[in-house]
Amino acid sequence: MSVLNLILVNLGRNKRRTILTMLSVTVALFLYCTLGGVLDTLQEAIKVGSETRLISRNAISLIFPLPISYGSRIAAVPGVKRVAIQNWFGAQDPKDPHNFFAQFAVDDENFFPIYANDIEIVEASPPQATMTLPEGMPSRLASYMTEQTACVIGQKLMTKMGWKLGQTITLAGTIYPGEWPFTIRAVYHAKKRSIGEETMFFHWKYLDQKGMGGRALVGVYILDLSNPGRAADIAKQVDEMFENSGAATRTESEQAFQAGFVSMYGNIPFVLRVIGLAVVFAILLVAANTMVMAIRERTGEIGVLKTLGFTEGIIFGIVLAEAAVITMGGGILGSLLAKWAIEGTGFNFGGFLPPMSVHWATVITGIAIATLVGAVSGLIPAWQASQLRIVQALRRVD
Amino acid sequence: MGAVQVRNVRKTYVRDRQQIPVLDGLSLEIADGEFVALMGPSGSGKTTLLNLIGGIDQPTSGELIVGGTNIATLKGSKLAKWRSRNIGFIFQLYNLIPVLTALQNVELPLLLVKMSGAERKKRAKTALELVGLDDRLKHFPRQLSGGQEQRVAIARAVVSDPSVLLADEPTGDLDRKSGEEILELLGRLNREFKKTIVMVTHDPHAAERATRVLHLDKGVLSN
Numbered sequence: 001m002s003v004l005n006l007i008l009v010n011l012g013r014n015k016r017r018t019i020l021t022m023l024s025v026t027v028a029l030f031l032y033c034t035l036g037g038v039l040d041t042l043q044e045a046i047k048v049g050s051e052t053r054l055i056s057r058n059a060i061s062l063i064f065p066l067p068i069s070y071g072s073r074i075a076a077v078p079g080v081k082r083v084a085i086q087n088w089f090g091a092q093d094p095k096d097p098h099n100f101f102a103q104f105a106v107d108d109e110n111f112f113p114i115y116a117n118d119i120e121i122v123e124a125s126p127p128q129a130t131m132t133l134p135e136g137m138p139s140r141l142a143s144y145m146t147e148q149t150a151c152v153i154g155q156k157l158m159t160k161m162g163w164k165l166g167q168t169i170t171l172a173g174t175i176y177p178g179e180w181p182f183t184i185r186a187v188y189h190a191k192k193r194s195i196g197e198e199t200m201f202f203h204w205k206y207l208d209q210k211g212m213g214g215r216a217l218v219g220v221y222i223l224d225l226s227n228p229g230r231a232a233d234i235a236k237q238v239d240e241m242f243e244n245s246g247a248a249t250r251t252e253s254e255q256a257f258q259a260g261f262v263s264m265y266g267n268i269p270f271v272l273r274v275i276g277l278a279v280v281f282a283i284l285l286v287a288a289n290t291m292v293m294a295i296r297e298r299t300g301e302i303g304v305l306k307t308l309g310f311t312e313g314i315i316f317g318i319v320l321a322e323a324a325v326i327t328m329g330g331g332i333l334g335s336l337l338a339k340w341a342i343e344g345t346g347f348n349f350g351g352f353l354p355p356m357s358v359h360w361a362t363v364i365t366g367i368a369i370a371t372l373v374g375a376v377s378g379l380i381p382a383w384q385a386s387q388l389r390i391v392q393a394l395r396r397v398d
Numbered sequence: 399m400g401a402v403q404v405r406n407v408r409k410t411y412v413r414d415r416q417q418i419p420v421l422d423g424l425s426l427e428i429a430d431g432e433f434v435a436l437m438g439p440s441g442s443g444k445t446t447l448l449n450l451i452g453g454i455d456q457p458t459s460g461e462l463i464v465g466g467t468n469i470a471t472l473k474g475s476k477l478a479k480w481r482s483r484n485i486g487f488i489f490q491l492y493n494l495i496p497v498l499t500a501l502q503n504v505e506l507p508l509l510l511v512k513m514s515g516a517e518r519k520k521r522a523k524t525a526l527e528l529v530g531l532d533d534r535l536k537h538f539p540r541q542l543s544g545g546q547e548q549r550v551a552i553a554r555a556v557v558s559d560p561s562v563l564l565a566d567e568p569t570g571d572l573d574r575k576s577g578e579e580i581l582e583l584l585g586r587l588n589r590e591f592k593k594t595i596v597m598v599t600h601d602p603h604a605a606e607r608a609t610r611v612l613h614l615d616k617g618v619l620s621n
Contacts, residue, residue, distance in 0.1 A: 001501075001502045001515075002515065003509055006509070010497070013497045307452070308506055310482075310509075
């Protein structure tokens with residue numbers, strides 16, 4: 001037998017209480033890490049953006065469009081290699097309106113070459129006729145390019161919705177009312193986890209003709225730069241160019257744009273942190289209560305140990321270790337469970353954010369917090385046990 | 399020099415701001431290898447004296463020299479370490495740890511000594527053989543009779559080879575036959591292993607086993 005055996009035996013004397021306390025710590029740490037995972041995912045969402053790309057949007061708000069005429073003027077700015085356009089579509093699947101996913105109308109000849117390093121076309125319908133694709137376009141998009149209602153879907157969205165390549169799906173427009181039929185002509189795989197695979201892309205011209213009546217309004221311009229080092233100058237130049245026009249622009253790096261998008265979640269990160277701390281505090285009280293009860297029941301035994309020569313330090317250490325084992329065990333279990341379960345679901349907030357992830361740093365922080373909770377919750381009972389007067393403790397036995 | 403020297407020891411408890419004297423200037427000497435029985439009515443201070451000799455309580459004043467050390471001057475971990483090396487305790491209600499087996503209970507005092515796990519186990523087995531319980535190593539206290547429990551407690555008390563054994567009513571909770579066996583065992587430890595034993599008892603029959611009987615009354619020795 002060793003002191004470690006003694007600690008484990010003590011934990012096993014009231015198995016139900018030990019397991020229930022450990023489970024409560026597990027649940028608390030699962031919740032803490034899940035909330036941490038939301039924060040991690042929001043951070044991840046910011047990383048979606050590249051610093052080599054700029055986004056130009058309406059200076060008033062993202063919901064106001066920009067004229068199509070800006071495109072050629074922006075493309076003429078020195079240092080801008082290519083300009084793509086992207087519009088938020090926001091339609092719903094009429095069969096399941098709550099099963100939301102993101103859809104964007106894009107100008108294919110510029111959008112796909114710009115994002116060639118981020119997404120890869122892994123499946124596509126064979127082309128009906130031979131055609132020359134614009135420079136930088138993935139060759140597998142040939143069939144997509146020849147059909148006005150064609151769309152490109154992310155791999156995960158395909159699996160989630162049970163769609164097949166070549167299938168025609170119909171969405172119900174919200175911003176652009178009416179029924180919108182689309183034919184799935186290609187499937188993409190995200191090369192970066194942060195990009196996400198639950199988005200649909202389709203021809204901007206289709207949206208312009210059917211949804212905007214040819215008014216050619218643009219949601220945002222995506223600027224691919226030949227010299228990212230000049231990004232700040234270029235952004236300033238673009239914004240100055242449209243400063244006195246009817247639709248002034250706000251140009252920023254894609255990363256900053258994404259951060260601004262995430263900031264629309266308002267104080268959610270703060271609220272999540274507060275909830276996380278409240279959970280930790282509640283569990284601290286539960287663990288402390290358990291340890292106080294456990295030690296109170298063993299007052300006589302602690303008296304015996306002290307009589308045998310166990311010093312105050314050893315008694316203090318044993319009680320503290322018992323608390324740490326309970327909370328650390330629960331902490332490790334809860335934190336790892338959160339990482340495994342949350343990442344396993346691949347939940348992505350309807351495509352608004354990358355698939356939810358719990359970073360290892362969050363898991364380790366969770367375990368560290370659990371250990372700290374163990375130490376703090378065990379401090380008072382450990383101190384009380386170590387300071388117990390032997391004569392008083394033995395009297396409890398008699 | 400005796401194994402235990404008690405010099406003008408006073409012990410006063412304070413309860414509800416009232417001072418209650420328990421031992422009143424008590425002096426006593428117990429020689430090495432002596433078997434002393436402490437008798438007296440309830441509240442006479444027998445257990446208090448035993449606790450003071452064992453270093454689990456502190457005198458209000460006076461000197462307590464046990465094994466050549468004035469333990470009245472020792473505090474905290476020093477006193478605990480001294481206790482683990484010099485004193486073996488035997489309680490009326492055995493005070494075994496219920497979730498540990500007989501062998502593990504006897505191993506407990508050896509956790510405080512630097513030795514290998516195998517050596518610890520070997521010594522604990524030897525102690526249990528000494529008390530005739532080598533066939534009950536893996537039994538838990540609830541699986542043992544009162545007499546057997548007390549024998550495990552005696553094995554625990556002697557496993558670290560202390561020079562002084564302190565027994566507080568060791569037969570007080572046992573039937574006559576088991577009590578006899580325990581007294582026989584204590585006598586053997588005294589005779590064969592030269593252990594100095596101080597035993598508190600109410601039982602005159604048990605006291606007959608001792609080489610000397612002391613009577614305490616109202617905190618003073620009456621003979």
